[in-house]
Amino acid sequence: MRNEDAPARKGRMSRAVSALTSSLRAQLFAWVVLTLIGAICVNLYLSFRTADATANLVTDRTLLASARVIAEAARVDASGTVQIDIPPAALEMFDTGYGDRVFYQVVTAWGNLVAGFPDLPRPKRDMIGEDRTFRTDGIRMLMLSQPVVGLDQHGTISVAVAVTHNSQYAMRRRLWLSDFTKQLALVLLAGLVTIIGLQRGLTPVLRLRDAVRERGRQRLDPLDPHMVQNELRPLVHALNDHMERVQNQMAAQRRFVSNAAHQLRTPLALISTQASVAARETDDRSRDEALTALRSSTRQVTRLASQLLTLSRAEPGSRRPRNDTIDLAQTARRVLETLAEEALRRNIDLGLETSETPVRIEGDGTMLREMLVNLVDNALRYTQAGGRVTVGVGHEGDAALLWVEDNGPGIPEAERAQVFERFYRIIGTEPEGSGLGLAIVREVVDGAGGSVTLGDAAGGGLLVSVRLPAV
Numbered sequence: 237m238r239n240e241d242a243p244a245r246k247g248r249m250s251r252a253v254s255a256l257t258s259s260l261r262a263q264l265f266a267w268v269v270l271t272l273i274g275a276i277c278v279n280l281y282l283s284f285r286t287a288d289a290t291a292n293l294v295t296d297r298t299l300l301a302s303a304r305v306i307a308e309a310a311r312v313d314a315s316g317t318v319q320i321d322i323p324p325a326a327l328e329m330f331d332t333g334y335g336d337r338v339f340y341q342v343v344t345a346w347g348n349l350v351a352g353f354p355d356l357p358r359p360k361r362d363m364i365g366e367d368r369t370f371r372t373d374g375i376r377m378l379m380l381s382q383p384v385v386g387l388d389q390h391g392t393i394s395v396a397v398a399v400t401h402n403s404q405y406a407m408r409r410r411l412w413l414s415d416f417t418k419q420l421a422l423v424l425l426a427g428l429v430t431i432i433g434l435q436r437g438l439t440p441v442l443r444l445r446d447a448v449r450e451r452g453r454q455r456l457d458p459l460d461p462h463m464v465q466n467e468l469r470p471l472v473h474a475l476n477d478h479m480e481r482v483q484n485q486m487a488a489q490r491r492f493v494s495n496a497a498h499q500l501r502t503p504l505a506l507i508s509t510q511a512s513v514a515a516r517e518t519d520d521r522s523r524d525e526a527l528t529a530l531r532s533s534t535r536q537v538t539r540l541a542s543q544l545l546t547l548s549r550a551e552p553g554s555r556r557p558r559n560d561t562i563d564l565a566q567t568a569r570r571v572l573e574t575l576a577e578e579a580l581r582r583n584i585d586l587g588l589e590t591s592e593t594p595v596r597i598e599g600d601g602t603m604l605r606e607m608l609v610n611l612v613d614n615a616l617r618y619t620q621a622g623g624r625v626t627v628g629v630g631h632e633g634d635a636a637l638l639w640v641e642d643n644g645p646g647i648p649e650a651e652r653a654q655v656f657e658r659f660y661r662i663i664g665t666e667p668e669g670s671g672l673g674l675a676i677v678r679e680v681v682d683g684a685g686g687s688v689t690l691g692d693a694a695g696g697g698l699l700v701s702v703r704l705p706a707v
């Protein structure tokens with residue numbers, strides 16, 4: 237025999253326990269079996285009590301009958317003493333084939349032994365059976381007091397009859413067994429039906445499990461909710477919803493990659509052409525022109541690449557969420573400083589309006605800065621030269637409010653939802669761009685738990701309002 241070491245056995249035990257607690261079927265069956273065992277134990281006890289009581293009762297009846305027969309046989313003789321001839325029938329009624337021994341004792345009210353065993357114990361009460369010990373035997377005994385014809389008014393005799401337990405216990409065993417087997421059969425039948433019911437009830441769930449398990453990685457079409465019971469249909473609907481979301485996400489991802497590739501390919505092709513032209517050009521001026529165009533295309537690709545990178549960083553789950561406390565006014569001031577040169581170049585009046593009190597929010601500082609850069613960049617880019625761009629920071633109720641207002645062409649209402657989509661640009665938009673700016677803005681704002689809306693500025697043009705939870 238192989239000697240297993242204790243840790244291995246312990247590991248197997250804990251694995252078995254965890255298999256039990258993690259399996260629905262094992263758990264249900266364990267509960268049914270535990271209930272059955274409990275029911276059988278209770279049944280064992282209760283049927284014993286009933287059998288015991290019945291056997292006692294029957295024995296007591298026989299004892300009483302026997303005592304009565306003995307008492308009836310008592311006579312008073314001429315000298316006034318009580319005489320008795322024990323009728324054999326009184327003792328024969330205990331002869332049931334179990335080898336029981338019978339004892340009796342007849343005494344007068346004044347304590348004279350008339351017949352029987354002088355040392356037989358006396359029960360405490362009349363006509364009530366008691367379990368006692370006599371010499372070395374366990375006995376069941378009963379006492380009866382009865383007046384005797386011929387004695388004066390106090391002339392009663394007490395007849396005590398006792399019998400060993402053999403027949404009583406045999407009867408108790410028989411009653412117990414028959415009662416117990418009947419109940420056991422019922423309990424087992426109930427258990428069996430329950431287990432079959434559970435098995436049948438669980439079948440659809442297992443079928444669902446197999447259906448999910450057998451699916452390939454790419455199969456995301458909905459499962460049929462009718463394959464499980466009513467109570468479980470919400471689970472199937474939730475699964476289907478989830479798969480639909482995954483499907484949409486995958487489609488969006490595919491669209492995004494192909495869009496990005498297209499966006500990169502056009503300027504890259506242009507760069508290639510421009511480089512060939514520059515290489516071929518012999519005239520210095522023409523070559524400089526070609527090189528300037530080349531630089532501009534390169535800038536465009538670089539910008540596109542960095543926008544893609546920013547967008548991917550702004551997506552949920554791509555960065556560890558940072559919780560800096562940021563003063564929005566300060567961030568706005570810094571962003572305007574970096575963009576001041578561009579504003580100056582296009583002769584745009586770039587202003588900042590801040591409230592007296594600091595406007596603090598919690599979030600990822602780098603990403604919030606990117607958001608602001610994109611908004612101000614758009615305003616500067618799409619507003620005609622000589623225009624006006626104002627950035628404002630303040631509170632609106634509990635929220636922090638950031639707005640960017642320009643007096644450019646604005647965005648028609650019909651397109652305000654779409655401009656947040658990736659790569660979406662309004663047709664006819666001249667200045668170069670990728671269509672990713674507002675998509676980045678929305679990702680950042682969503683990530684910070686805020687909201688962004690587009691509206692009309694007072695002097696025509698676009699008003700972008702961003703609301704963020706203030707701290």
Ligand SMILES: Nc1ncnc2c1ncn2[C@@H]1O[C@H](COP(=O)(O)OP(=O)(O)O)[C@@H](O)[C@H]1O
Nearest residue numbers: 614615618646661662665669670671672673674
């Ligand atoms: N301040 C603005 N004024 C007018 N149009 C704007 C403004 N900001 C954005 N737009 C429009 O929304 C479109 C999407 O903007 P965006 O996502 O930043 O991409 P991009 O600026 O790279 O084109 C732009 O193409 C432009 O037509």
Ligand SMILES: [Mg+2]
Nearest residue numbers: 614669673674
């Ligand atoms: Mg933009």
